[in-house]
Amino acid sequence: MTDRTLTEADLRLLAAAGGAAPSLHNSQPWRFRPATDRRGLLVYADESRAVPVADPDGRALHVSVGAALYNLRVAASHLGWSADVRLCPEPEEPELLAALDFTEAGPAESPELYGAIAQRHSSREPFANRDVPEAVLGVLIQAAAAENTQLAVLEEAEARRVMSLTAEAESRIAADVVRQAETRAWLRLEAPATDGIPAEALGPLDHDARVPMRSFSGRPPSPARPTQRFEALPQLALISTHGDRPVDWLRAGQALERVWLLATLHGVRASVLHQAVEWPETRWRLRDTAEGPGHVQMIVRLGYGPPGSPTPRRAVDEILDLSGTGSHAGGEG
Ligand SMILES: Cc1cc2nc3c(=O)[nH]c(=O)nc-3n(C[C@H](O)[C@H](O)[C@H](O)COP(=O)(O)O)c2cc1C
Structure with missing residues (x-):
């Protein structure tokens, strides 16, 4: 063990990687701060960036921060550190969602994953009618399992059932003016921004109204958006956890990003x-009772198609707090 500590350049690289994670409506609800000894990083929720109507319990916020956490682990590995992660380490400080303690035990993640952080985008475009090979799906299933979660790739009947529940939820959202206003508030259709969803990233809606892509600006969308034919049967995968507490949500987020980078x-x-x-009702019905009592956290559509457009991110200076240093104690890993 050496006395190596995190330099400002290391911290900036870590924060940029964490900040590149996916988040609900690109809300980026995270803040990072170096630990007192500069051999660790503290990860906080930024409640000012919550999406309270769609996400009243902060579940999606935790999933988003979990995704950022996985990027931090990959970036730490890129810097030659191994990260020991403690989730929700201080019960009396609920905004502190994770503490990463770095050791020089050697990189823990595959080196090529770091490059994938900048290449990963949401692709809301139609995909080709081509299945993801079993071998690749197997790698993704293992990756989710390594994060204490389950990735279930759905057969046709289950995929159709999940699409129908998604369409039902999408109709409820479209009928709810308060939720519509909240979602619209994250659209960035004109001015350049540092958060939210720009027009280029929106993608078309399904011409046949089979694949229920989210319409961020209502149904029918306003302004109108083009439609295109989507793949005949989307390849859907569910990420589930045994429990449904903040630590489980953080695990689901890490699994989401690990799967997505791979x-x-x-x-x-x-x-x-x-x-x-x-929606609690549709979420409850998403559960596959044959698979046991899992809590569905994410639905991911996988396939082959355009890479998707980059979305903006807040500057590192806004998400990395170098003004002081944080302390941290024991917690739940
Ligand atoms: C918890 C969570 C929920 C999301 N929900 C949706 C969704 O319903 N529809 C969608 O198109 N994208 C969804 N996204 C993707 C985000 O909109 C996307 O990550 C964000 O806009 C940043 O873009 P990027 O993924 O290209 O970096 C979700 C992401 C997270 C983490």
């Missing part, structure tokens, strides 16, 4: 269909 390395695109997870 998919990116294999040339597989992904987008999220989260609508049915946002």
